[in-house]
Amino acid sequence: MKTTKFFFPLLLALLASCLGCGQGKRTQYIGIVSAMDVEIELLLKQATIQETKTIGTATFHIGKLKGKDVVISRAGIGKINASSSITSALTHYDVSKVIFTGVAGGVKDEESVLDQVVGTKVVEHDYGYRGNDGFIWCGGDPGLQEPGEFYECDKALVDLAYECSLATLKDQKVFKGTIASGDQFVASSEYVAYLNEQFDAYACEMEGAAIAKVCANYDKPFVILRTLSDKADGVAKESYVDFMDAAGDQSSSILLRMLESL
Ligand code: SAH
Numbered sequence: 047m048k049t050t051k052f053f054f055p056l057l058l059a060l061l062a063s064c065l066g067c068g069q070g071k072r073t074q075y076i077g078i079v080s081a082m083d084v085e086i087e088l089l090l091k092q093a094t095i096q097e098t099k100t101i102g103t104a105t106f107h108i109g110k111l112k113g114k115d116v117v118i119s120r121a122g123i124g125k126i127n128a129s130s131s132i133t134s135a136l137t138h139y140d141v142s143k144v145i146f147t148g149v150a151g152g153v154k155d156e157e158s159v160l161d162q163v164v165g166t167k168v169v170e171h172d173y174g175y176r177g178n179d180g181f182i183w184c185g186g187d188p189g190l191q192e193p194g195e196f197y198e199c200d201k202a203l204v205d206l207a208y209e210c211s212l213a214t215l216k217d218q219k220v221f222k223g224t225i226a227s228g229d230q231f232v233a234s235s236e237y238v239a240y241l242n243e244q245f246d247a248y249a250c251e252m253e254g255a256a257i258a259k260v261c262a263n264y265d266k267p268f269v270i271l272r273t274l275s276d277k278a279d280g281v282a283k284e285s286y287v288d289f290m291d292a293a294g295d296q297s298s299s300i301l302l303r304m305l306e307s308l
Contacts, residue, residue, distance in 0.1 A: 081127070088295045092112075093109050095118075144268040167197060200267035233281075
């Protein structure tokens with residue numbers, strides 16, 4: 047009787063303190079996402095990685111970078127891999143904000159390869175309605191054909207990314223604007239002109255809008271950072287192959303500078 051009286055409150059106290067310390071210890075991460083290994087190579091060289099996990103097509107490296115707790119994920123190419131990977135990151139880890147880093151095709155005439163684009167909003171350029179008269183960019187409901195959606199990047203992250211791009215780059219230009227995503231590598235002068243006219247896009251790539259849509263669903267602030275590996279024109283494939291390493295590293299170096307202020 048005496049033992050039970052003593053033991054029961056002690057057990058409760060222990061249980062409560064364990065629950066408390068578990069909650070207090072839950073780490074908040076900055077989520078860093080890319081499509082390809084080449085886009086996170088520089089980050090992994092500088093990070094201290096405690097654990098690497100594979101969930102579906104995505105690889106997650108969990109550790110510290112610039113003193114910050116980070117989950118660095120290599121999602122795989124395209125919107126489906128990007129959605130799957132960001133959903134896993136947001137449901138498995140306590141992620142406070144998301145930064146995508148990688149390479150892209152430039153859309154504007156005044157842009158050059160290795161210039162930097164910070165996304166202010168993101169759009170799916172290949173989502174819509176295809177009829178006998180061609181493609182209409184719109185919401186998916188054929189009865190309504192409402193305009194498609196733009197996803198806004200987080201203003202504070204955009205401002206920081208822009209500042210850090212200017213501070214990091216010497217010879218390259220820095221642009222802020224819309225990024226158009228689709229499940230296709232764009233290597234066509236005609237299509238890139240359409241992306242400019244229809245969306246006033248500054249870059250085209252294959253993952254940003256998926257990251258944006260899932261982050262919007264989970265109410266997580268995000269930004270998309272892209273260094274231009276090519277101009278999405280007739281020679282885009284060759285340019286991409288020649289410049290993806292340098293472009294991947296450049297985007298990462300801007301992200302490293304951002305981490306110092308986050
Ligand atoms: N190396 C891959 C193909 C990469 S696709 C293979 O051979 O399978 C191109 C990647 O870079 C995508 O992740 C995309 O987001 C980005 N990208 C760079 N330039 C692009 C362009 N012109 N159009 C679309 N995506 C581009």
